[in-house]
Amino acid sequence: MRYDLHTHTFYSACSGQRPETLLKAAIRRGMDGIAVTDHDTMEGSAIIERLVKRHNRKEGTGFGLVKGCEFSTDAGDIIGYFIADAAPLRGVRDPFEVIDRIRAMGGLVALPHPFTVVRKGFGLPLELVAERIHALEGLNGRMMESFPNGMARRAAARHSLAVVGGSDGHFPVEVGRAWTLFPGTGPDDLYGAIRKRQTGIGGTTLFGWIGAPASPFYQLGKRMGIWKAP
Numbered sequence: 001m002r003y004d005l006h007t008h009t010f011y012s013a014c015s016g017q018r019p020e021t022l023l024k025a026a027i028r029r030g031m032d033g034i035a036v037t038d039h040d041t042m043e044g045s046a047i048i049e050r051l052v053k054r055h056n057r058k059e060g061t062g063f064g065l066v067k068g069c070e071f072s073t074d075a076g077d078i079i080g081y082f083i084a085d086a087a088p089l090r091g092v093r094d095p096f097e098v099i100d101r102i103r104a105m106g107g108l109v110a111l112p113h114p115f116t117v118v119r120k121g122f123g124l125p126l127e128l129v130a131e132r133i134h135a136l137e138g139l140n141g142r143m144m145e146s147f148p149n150g151m152a153r154r155a156a157a158r159h160s161l162a163v164v165g166g167s168d169g170h171f172p173v174e175v176g177r178a179w180t181l182f183p184g185t186g187p188d189d190l191y192g193a194i195r196k197r198q199t200g201i202g203g204t205t206l207f208g209w210i211g212a213p214a215s216p217f218y219q220l221g222k223r224m225g226i227w228k229a230p
C-alpha cells in the first residue's frame with residue numbers, strides 16, 4: 001500500500017486546500033490512503049473521514065484514512081498518528097508530554113522533518129526521545145535542502161525506528177508526491193508495519209519547491225481576511 005502520511009487542509013493556517021480537494025488529489029495520484037496531519041487541530045481530519053466513508057461506499061473501494069495531528073512543541077513539530085482527538089493536547093508545548101499523551105491515546109509518534117535547517121527541525125538530541133517514539137520522517141516532500149531526509153533515514157536505522165514518508169502537501173500540486181509503503185491492505189496493517197519497522201518510502205521533493213514558498217502568502221492572506229474558511 002502507498003499512503004501519503006503527511007498532508008494539510010485549510011484548517012492549517014499555512015494551507016489553502018479544502019478537504020475534498022486534498023482527497024481528490026490523493027486519489028488522482030494513486031495513493032491508497034492518506035494521513036491528515038493539520039497543525040494542532042483535527043477539524044479537517046473529521047471532515048475527510050466523512051468524505052472517505054462516502055467515497056468508499058459509492059466506489060466500493062477501501063481508501064484508507066489515518067487521523068493524525070502535527071503538534072507544535074517547544075522542541076519542534078511532533079506528529080501523532082491514529083489518534084481520535086487533538087483537544088486534550090491544546091496548549092501543551094512540552095515535547096515529552098506531547099509524546100506521552102499521544103501514546104496514552106493509543107497513537108503512534110513520528111518526528112517530521114527532524115533535521116531541516118530551512119524550517120524548524122527537532123530541537124532536542126534524538127537520544128532523549130528515541131525510546132518513546134515510533135518513527136522518523138525519512139522523506140518529507142517539502143524538504144528544500146537535500147541532506148536532511150538522508151540524515152533522518154540514517155538516524156532511524158541507528159535508533160531502530162520506522163521510517164515514514166509524506167508530501168507535507170499544503171496544496172493539491174504537492175499531495176501524493178511522497179509516500180510510505182507497507183505490506184497489507186489498510187490502516188491497521190500500517191499501524192502494525194510502523195510498530196514492526198516494516199515500512200518503506202518513495203517519492204520526490206520536487207513539488208515542495210512550489211508549495212513551500214506559497215504557504216507564507218496564504219498565511220498572510222488569511223490573516224488579512226482575503227481567504228476564508230470553506
Ligand SMILES: [Zn+2]
Pocket residue numbers: 070077112113
Ligand atoms: Zn512541520
Ligand SMILES: [Zn+2]
Pocket residue numbers: 006008037070112168
Ligand atoms: Zn506539516
